[in-house]
Amino acid sequence: MSTTEKVGESVATYVDQRVGSxxxxxxxxxxxxPDHWSFMLGEIALYSFIIVLLTGVFLTLFYKPSMIEVVYDGSYVPLKGVMMSEAYASTLDISFDVRGGLLIRQMHHWAALLFIAAMAVHMFRVFFTGAFRKPREFNWVIGIGLVTLGLGAGFSGYSLPDDLLSGTGLQIARGIVQAIPIIGTWAAFLLFDGEFPGTEFISRLYGVHILLIPGLILALVTVHLMMVWTQKHTQFPGPGRTNDNVVGYPLMPIYMxxxxxxxxxxxxxxxxxxxxVTINPIWIFGPYTPDQVGAGSQPDWYIGWLDGALRIFPNIETVLFGFTISWNIFIPSVIIPGIVFTVAALYPFLEAWVTGDKRNHNLLDRPRNAPTRTALGVMAITFYVLLFIGGGNDIIAITFDLSINSIIWFLRIAVIVLPPIAFLVTRRICIGLQRRDREKLLHGYESGRILRLPHGEFIEVHEPLNVKDRAVLESAIEAYRAPLPAPERVDANGVANKHYRIDVIRYKLSRWFYADDIVPPTRAEIDAGQAHVSHDAALEAPLHAYDEDETVMVPFHGGVLHTAGEPATNREQLEERGGNLYLHTIDPSSAPATPRCRGARHSSEALLELLGSESSALPQGADEEKFRRDQFVTRPSRPLASGHAPLVGLRCRDGPCGSGTALRARGSHGDSRRGGAGRQRRRRRADGSSARIGSRGERQPRGGRAHHRQPHRRGHPRGPQRPLPCRRSSRRNGPRPNLHLGLHPARRDIARRLVPGEPEVSTPA
Amino acid sequence: MSDLTTRDGASAPDHGHGHGNGDVPADDLARPLYEGPGALPAADIPHRPRRSDFDPKAARRAERQVAGLFLLSMLMVVLFVVAYIAIDPQADIYIPVFGEIGYMNFALGLTFGLGVFCIGAGAIQWAKKLMPDVEVVQERHSLASTPHEDVETAEQYERGKEESGFAQYKVIRRTLIAALALFPIPLVVMLRDLWTPTDSAAGLSPAEQLSTTAWVEGMPIVTDGTYVKIRPEDIPVGGLVSALPEDIEEIQKAEHNLNARGKAAIILVRMEPDEIRAQQGDGWDYQGILAYSKICTHVGCPIALYEHRTHHLLCPCHQSTFDLADAGNVIFGPAARRMPQLPIGVNEEGFLVAKAPFAEPIGPSFWERG
Incomplete structure (x- = not known):
């Protein structure tokens, strides 16, 4: 233990004796x-808030929140001698005369934009994955509060420099306050100390911006994080992950x-x-004066949707008993945001009521498994985006040379028509994806390989799901819920149901919420289906010619999770590293048993045994160690005891080769990468048999898959076949690394020996 | 510090127990530090080792990368200080893509940004390449209290209720609730003085203030910015002039604010007299010169986007469009009311003047406006 650690220990003890730390x-x-990229969104929000706090403290040292008129005498020449408020003059000083001031001011503004953007995207992630469900409803409500406060913080900060743009924003805000029925006029006079612009508002706003709102945000963020800490983070479904555990990295040291x-x-x-990148160049806008405005005035992005609502709302105003109600202002800028934030805050409770779901949810939903929720979210986003477009309608009209009137009329209609369409489309897409998931669970992946059975039947070989995919897809079973049962007017004892009407509404909403959901298969059905898939694969076994019991860690889309001789699982690696890094004991029975990938677990010894004596297999002058490593990745075609003719597709680095018979029967893995039998090319060979013409050496592979097609990574410490990352499901049927023998021209003789009676490997001229 | 988590009693440091008195029972040290479900078994899931796990060369390379990033960070901090001292704050520099930007801002941002970024990049590289990438499992526990705790809480509550007599003394309970309901009132009442009327506006209600402007009969019209009086012939047909009352500067000096300017700003436009289809009052123009308020009736943005051929006035904030040839009526957009018109004429010296104040409140609507 080093001296520093000793000091640290005594400090820890000192503190511990007083606070029990x-x-x-x-x-x-x-x-x-748990680890997932989308969990970083909330982190970005937190970090940008900290940056805003740090940079903001610096700015307070130089900024003067005063509307007293002064004559500017700083180093920005174009405004020298101009009358302006002290607030604007000090902001100019920060930008031009305080070294690094502009950097901090721009960082403050950028971080504020990032803060709100990150909160918004974090909110989408939480919504679409159902992370707001029990027990996390409170944290969702706090989150909505944080977004609201974030908007307030942003707008109040935007208004402080007292330049022409920010003053215009304030004027609009004043107009909105004045439009509130009954109290509006008085509220505006109290806020602004009389008429607009007055002399007090900047200093009042300053207190709100640097103390009230950040204080509230800080308090709410603290509670937000404490709740995340106490409730533990949610996790996405995956192997080993259940509703009752957390799988991920420990805080010390990795997460830290x-x-x-x-x-x-x-x-x-x-x-x-x-x-x-320059942001908010206030020196260009000039000082604020209430009788001027710049064309194309735009608020910061997060206010854009509210400004858009204000722009596209029809001009309705009522005079009732001598009093004016400005619906055209009050509805879009007070009522609509009020409804949006209230509904958003209440959503977890509304959904729980409709679904009658009282379970704890620590495992996240895949958006497709909650089609109605996902569709509601997309509907809300569509509504938001349309309003946001409305906020930039003048810019759009100028940029695309469109009529501003037609844009506004389009938006007035679209904002009502498009969100429901988005809802329907999203829900159908989700249900379609559910249907596909069900197919995959029951029947595995389509391999694109056609197999002709001895009695003449052709089947397409399906491949079993790998362990990761299966765990992810099976999460649909937990996610699925049937609608609530229909309520009864009178219960079994003949007592009338007092809440019948409410219950009927709830029942109907529940049916709507779950309408058309695809019922996921039961685990028994999945097992049966996968057994069937395995049976198909067994039919293909003579072609694969390897023993199923001794399998490599090859997931069935072909990515190698593990190369023989290396730790296959977390636990093995841990043991290899000397064990107890994190644990006191490893109790094998306590860990969830997860099925492993099927695949041959060949050691180099086993392979050499298979090949014959080591000495004869080793080519002259070859590096023995490297040779052994290279062999792991070859899938040996072992002469089968039962006397099957061992058939194997051989692919050479420098051209196609192999057994025509075998290839005709099943294609090869190498070609199945091309995305199905239909797209595979054949060329008549001289001997009349049909052989696949491999793309390798002849054609460049499509897309970004070149690395899968590299026949060898010569000189690689672990042999040519690097473990490939697991692909996303959409590509599962596609790429498949070549696991066949005969890759190395120098070892063709081995291949020949392995496959007695095979035609000579030929290389096209 | 792996001994913090091992079960090896011999090497377990005693500070983990929080006992400072030294008389720790021997068997206490032998016990695991954190018992039960806190132990973290590795998740038994497919795992793909990293190169640095098995290749010492790769591990050393990662080590060099991490240390290199930290070194780069230190270098950037030094460069930051150099830039802070050496660079002229007013100098500009041309950077491709970003254009002409402040040299100092660029240099400070770049060095500081990279300096900070490299610390983060180094830490993450360290975590990703050299720290174990073994996922571990932790059990979740029920958040709800046990039934026993529930009962205890209920008992404590009942005891408190009994002892205080809260249920028993009805009068106390009700008066307490009423007192608590009333006590915030002073805090709200004190907000009244957020608005203290100025001397010039003493006795005027908010609605009255919003309804009056600096325009009075005979007030000369001056241009905005240069404050010179305007003759009718100064304004060409199709032209637009932003204007203010002559005494606006005096008012601003007296009131120390821009309130009067915010209400009194007008625009003057000139069109052929036969193009004027309607006005808000008979003869409110002067030889085709019309004066309208500049403050939008929607939410109060100043308007000066004028298209002289159609006589349309467009608000840059929310695109309300007014037809100045047709009494300033709204023809499109969210504004609900027409632009108020100021009746104008000329005085004996031939300068444009207001013939009367605005006939209706200018600017955005408010409740008492009617």
Whole structure:
């Protein structure tokens, strides 16, 4: 133990004796956080808020929140001698006379935009994955509060420099306040100390911007994080992940390094943007005066949708008993945002009521498994985007040379018509995806390989799901719920149901919520289906010619999860590393048993045994170690004991080769990568048999799959076949690394020996 | 610090127990530090080792990368200080793509940004390449309290209720609730002085203030910015002039604010007299010169986007469109009311003047406007 650690230990003991911190630290340092890129969105929001706080403190040292008129005498020449408020003059000083001031001001603005954007996208992630469900409803409500406060923080900050643009924003805000029925006029006079613009508003807003709102945000963020801490993070479905555990990395050291490092990355990128990209060049706009405005005035992006609502709303105003009600302002800028935020905050409770779901949910939903929720989310986003477009209608009209009137009329109609269409389309897409998932669970992947059975029948070989996909797809079983049962007027005891009417509404909503959901197969059905798939695969076995029991860790889309001789699972690697990094004991019975991938687990010894004596297999002058490694990845075609003619497709690095018979019967893995039998090319060979013409050496592969087609990675420490990352399901049927023998021209003789009676391997001229 | 988590009693540091008195029972040290479900078994799921797991060369390379990033960060901090001292704050620099930008801002942003970024990149590279990438499992526990705790809480509540007599003394309970309901009232009442009317506006209600402007009969019209009086012949047909009352500067000096300007701003437009289809009052123009308020009746943006052929006035904020040849009526957009017109004429010296104040409140609607 180093001296520093000794000091640290005595400090820890000192503190612990007074506050009991070690108990907390001991538990916390090993706290597990699941890993997923989308979990970083909330982190970005948190970090950008911290950046906003830090840069904001710097700005307060130089900014003067005063509307007293002064004559500018700074170093920005075009405005020298101009009368302006002290607020604007000090903002100019920050931009031009305080070294680094502009950088901090721009970082502050960029980080604020990033803060709100990250919160919004984080909110989408939470919504679409159902992370707001029990027990996390409160945190969702806090999150909505944070978004609302974020908008307030942004708008109040936007208004502080007192330049022409920000003053225009304030004037609009004043107009909105004045439009509130009954109290509007008085509220506006109290807020602004009289008429617009007055002399007080900037200093009042300053207190709100630097104290009230950040204080509230800080308090809510603290509660938000404490709840995440207490309730533990949700996780996506996957192998080994259940509703009752968390699978991920411990806080100390991995998450600490990753999350801490990520803070510095967000900070650094914000600083780079602040240094490189100008934002809000207030010196161009000039000081505020209420009788001027710039054309194309735009608010910051997060206010755009509210401004859009204000722009496209029809001009309805009523005078009732001598009082004016400005519906054209009150509805789009007070009522609509009020409804949006209220409904958003209440959504978890509404959904729970409709579905009658009282379970705890720690495993996230895949959006497709909750089609109505996903569709509602897309509907809301569509509504938002249309309003946002409305907020930029003048820019759009100028850029695309369109009539502003037609844009506004289009939006007035679209904002009512398009969201429901988005709802329907999204729901159908989700249900379609559910249907596909069900197919995959029951029948595995379509391999694109056609197999002719001895009695003449042709079948397409399906491949079983790999362990990851199966765990993900099977999450549909937990996610699926039937609609609520129909309520009864009178219960079994003859007592009338007092809530019958409400129950009927709930029942109907529940049926609507779950309408057309695809019932996922039961686990028994899945097992039966996968057994059937395996049976098909067994028919193909003579072609594969390897033993199913001794299998490599090859997931069935072909990516190699694991190469023989290396740790196959987390646990094996842990043991290899000397065990107890994180654990006191490993109790094998406590860990969830997860099925492993099927595949041959060949050691080099086994392979050499198969090939014959080591010495004879080793080509002259070859590096023995490297030779052994290369052999792992070859899938040996072992002469089968039962006397089947061992058939194997051989592919050579420098051209197609192999057994015509075998290839005709089944194609080869190499070609199945091309996306199905239909797209495979054949060329008549001289001997009359049909052989696949491999793309390798002749054609460049399509897309970005070149690396799968590399026949060898010569000289690679682990042999030619690197473990490939698991592909996304959409590509599962596609790429498949070549696992066949005969890759190496120098070892063709081995291949020949393996496959007695095979035609000579030929290389096209 | 792996001994924090091993079960090896011999190497377990005693600070983990929080006992400072030294008389820790021997068997306590032998016990695991954190018992039960806190232990973290590795998840038994397919795993793909990284190159640095089995190739010492790759591991050393990763180590060099991490240290290199930290070194780069330090270098950037030094460069930041150099740039802060050496660069002229007013100098500009041309950077491709970003254009002409402030040299100092660019240099400070780049060095500071990279300096911070490299710390983060190094830490993440460290975590991704050199720290174990073994996923572990932790069990979740029910968040709800146990029935025993529920009962205890209920008992404590009942005890408190009994002892305080909260249920028993009805009068106390009700008066307490009423008192608590009333006590925020002073806090709200005190907000009244957020608005204190200025001397010039003393005694005027908000609605009255919003309904009056600096325009009075005979007030000369001056241009905005240069404050010179305007003759009718100064304005060409199709032209637009932003204008203010002559005494606006004095008012601003007296009131120390821009309120009067925000209400009194007008625009003057000139069209052929026969093009004027309607006005808000008979003869409110002067030889085809019309004066309208500049403040939009929607939410108060100043308007000056005028298309002289159609006589349309477009608000740049929300695109409300007014037809100045037709009494300033709204022809499109969210504004609900026409632009108020100011009746104008000329005085004996031949300068344009207001013939009367605005006949209706200018600017956005408000409740009492009617």
């Amino acid at each position: 070690n108990r907390f630290l001991g538990r916390s340092l090993k706290k597990v956080f 390094a990753k999350a801490g490092g990520f803070f510095f990355i967000v900070f650094g990128i914000t600083a780079l943007i602040g240094g490189l």
